[in-house]
Amino acid sequence: MPELDANAQSPLILLVEDERALRKVMELVLQGEGYEVMTANNGREALAMLEQAPPSLIISDYVMPEMDGAELVRRVRSDARLAEIPILLMSSAFPENMPERELVDMSIAKGGSLDQLLGAIVSLIKRA
Structure with a gap:
């Protein structure tokens, strides 16, 4: 699995997921990989959290x-203070003509491999 630089400060990830069990599992996995994680149940909660501490990466479910x-995604990209934060969008089913796809840095399907998810996270954080 991809690894973080051991000398770097732990990146902060905002995880936005409405399914409680999945949110908790992902939080534990990300913490196990050395990330600091804050969680939100939906986009509204996420926006409030973004006011407190801008993360290194936003991982968000699509349907909530x-x-x-x-x-x-639209609100983050329209806010000059937040617009540069990388966004990884996840979903079980993306709409075919999803206009927001151009606003995110990466989108992946839920249920994919853990290595794929962790690789995407490392890649996006390194780019930031």
Whole structure:
């Protein structure tokens, strides 16, 4: 699995996922990989958290109640203070003509390999 630089400060990841069990598993995996993680249940909670501490990376589900990943992405990209934060969008099913795809740095399907997810995270954080 890809690794972080041991001498670097732990990157902060904002994980936005409405499925509680999946959110907890992902949080534990990311912490095990050396990341600091803050979590939100939906886009609305995520926006409030972004006001407190801008992360190194946002990982967001696409389909969520209250504010979905598409709206979260549009709002992050339209805010000059947040616009440069890399965004990894995940979903079980992406709409075929998803306009937000051009606004995210990477999109992956849920249920893919853990190595694929961790590789994407390392790549996006290194680019930031």
